[in-house]
Amino acid sequence: MRSSARLGYALISPAVLLLTAVALIPIAAALYLSFQKRLPIFQIVRFVGLENYRFLAIDPRFWNSLGNTLYFTLLAVTLELALGLGVALLLDRAFPGRGWIRAIVLLPWAIPTVVSSRIWEWLYNVEFGLFNSLLTEGGVTHGPINWLGDPFWAMHAAILIDVWKSAPFVTILLTAALQTIPRELYLAARVDGAGRWGIFYHIVLPALRPVILVVLLFRTLDAFRVFDAIYVLTGGGPGNTTETLSIYTYKVLFQTLQFGYGATLAVAMFFCVVAISLIYFGLLGRERRGA
């Protein structure tokens, strides 16, 4: 068995090497950079201890972007779960053309986010966009709405793109989970006099719960690092109202070239992600013990 172990370590070594060199060491390096004042253009590299963190604590733009990110994540993930579950239930019964509908639902998930954002940007266009013409012609609004220039609408425009792209992911995973529910259970419940909602609450929802938690974990962490859609749509504007943590960190790093403070923001973000994961793992652990 010792040769088996040696072979095992040999086979995993490329993967371990890559994950260590390209993911783990950079995280450690980011932590190290976060204690520095580092401005490459001025050739400044200086150890400043906790100064960056002290600045972070009173940096209104950091708190603003954290708030934006949390709002984005909370609303997007909630809507994705609701819509994704709804579509999964819709597709759970057999009907002609189900394969086509499933392919259509899968498509937004597969399209690169940058491309989706361009597609939606055109729909949101103030003068020539489809949304404004439909709304104006239909008499719903009197003038065009500045979807991407208005603080309220811009954030929700970005959220809608995320929902469009990621509700399909929820649907796929929940569809698979729905198929594991034995059909006899539905029949038995109906015989016992349960209505649609009764079946949903007492049979479907409990069966889906563990998968829903996993889906929520993936979606929350993914939404929390949102970058692509906002970069394309608004770049964080108007007036930083859609600036998320990823966008702010990226700007600090590559527009103002403050590598030290940028790393501090990155580390802060990393710890947020750790915190979110711990909460979900706690919930998942409780779910498993309860089962």
Next chain:
Amino acid sequence: MTTGRLLRQIGFSLLLLATALFFFGPVLWEGITSITPDAEMVAVRLFPRNPTLEHYQSIFVGQPFFRIILNSLVVASMTTLFSLAIGGLAAFALARLHFKGKRILLGGALAVSMFPPVAIISPLYLIVRALGLRDTGWALIVTHTTFSLPLSLWILTRFFEEIPVELYWAAQIDGCTPLQAFTRIILPLAAPGLAAVAILVFLFSWGEFLFALTFTTTEASRTIPVGIALFPGLHEIPYGDIAAASIVVTLPVILLVLLFQRRIIAGLTAGAVKG
């Protein structure tokens, strides 16, 4: 059919229609825009009076769009190849060999898949610059391979575990070494799983934006997402051209989804439901 049932049937069909419209409508509209001449874009019409291919012409003529597509193809294919090879070997070890530390690797990979790429972009940028890898495909292939490894590791381990262990033992009794048993017995049987992972990794690399944006500086080295995000517009935003470019890069995705729908779903489900 009773009235109640008929109504429910109609409601169901309407819901299906709304679903299809929501998920496909935006793509369809982009397609219509891509064949609408600039002059007609001022008035929204469901279909252009004089459909044109001028936007498709203009993105390929005088712009490095073809080059950008080629870059993406190279990066995504190489990433897929490396991710399958490196992830496959490790997944085989995790599924069938006995050694300590398996949970650390799987857990570590899961952690890597969870943390935000922007958190490590600054050290990676400094490394890439120091090694002179900026504007090369390698910077992207290496980072994309690394960040797709968690996916390949988890899904392939899962698929390899599902192949009966008796087959693996039988091959060894017949004189195969563990590696031979892997390549001759397990790999062919796991082909559907490999296909699923290949598609997921390809799509990930095809759409990855942050690394591609950070590690490229010249137009000729861009990948599709960067090219589309930084689409050049001299005076006004060329909506028609952007639409044409979006459609061109979306068509292969549509094809992949139509051809491999089941594989994609199987891969995603295997990766996530394990928990």
